[in-house]
Amino acid sequence: MDANKKLVANEAVKEIKDGMTVGLGSGSTVKFMLEALGERVKEGLEIVGVPTSHQTAKLAKELGIPLADFSNVDGIDIAIDGADEVDPHLNLLKGGGGYLVREKIVDILAKRLIIIVDETKIVDYLGTYSLPIEVVPFGWETTRSRIAEFGCAPQLRQKDGEVFISDNGNYLLDCDFKIIHDPAKLHDDLKALVGVVETGLFINMADVVMIGHAGMVDVLT
Numbered sequence: 001m002d003a004n005k006k007l008v009a010n011e012a013v014k015e016i017k018d019g020m021t022v023g024l025g026s027g028s029t030v031k032f033m034l035e036a037l038g039e040r041v042k043e044g045l046e047i048v049g050v051p052t053s054h055q056t057a058k059l060a061k062e063l064g065i066p067l068a069d070f071s072n073v074d075g076i077d078i079a080i081d082g083a084d085e086v087d088p089h090l091n092l093l094k095g096g097g098g099y100l101v102r103e104k105i106v107d108i109l110a111k112r113l114i115i116i117v118d119e120t121k122i123v124d125y126l127g128t129y130s131l132p133i134e135v136v137p138f139g140w141e142t143t144r145s146r147i148a149e150f151g152c153a154p155q156l157r158q159k160d161g162e163v164f165i166s167d168n169g170n171y172l173l174d175c176d177f178k179i180i181h182d183p184a185k186l187h188d189d190l191k192a193l194v195g196v197v198e199t200g201l202f203i204n205m206a207d208v209v210m211i212g213h214a215g216m217v218d219v220l221t
């Protein structure tokens, strides 16, 4: 699986050109992408990166990738990110690592969003992977009850025995829908609830999905 992630990461990095502002996603596939990008920067590629998580920022710095302060960024030429699931319409379920809000802010700004995955992420319908929903801590129990009415049993995400706190100081509810027939509607309905900050459904955002499998890269557009 790692070989496929690395393959697809290397392929995506070829799309990055001199002078670009590059959105840097999060996750283990993106880690391979950062390593490949770091090599190209060492060879003289001049870009500036916009990280979507503390982890990505830390690794990018270690690899010598110059980073921009997001407050000073007007636009993003290209973003490269991972996903937990991709459906045939290129809708995505993301946020397994807990960085869905920052990822969505950066990815949506990108003129071109490239998603890099291995073949295990390709599904007919989103929802087998639990959908992360970021909620404000205040009154999270009532928000959870209202989310549950959509047909799942939201679980408060924990890490190392403690409540997981997002990069934005919020909680995450992981919601096992099993199958999401209309992700756009579900996203809109969930977003309409007071207390919901964002969902891990990335609707109609990906321009390209690169899939690594059996030593090859397939491209969906």
Ligand code: 5RP
Pocket: 025, 026, 027, 028, 029, 030, 081, 082, 083, 084, 094, 095, 096, 097, 098, 099, 100, 103
């Ligand atoms: C983090 C994400 C990741 O992109 C997603 O979880 C995929 O990660 P990986 O490449 O490790 O499978 O959305 O919030």
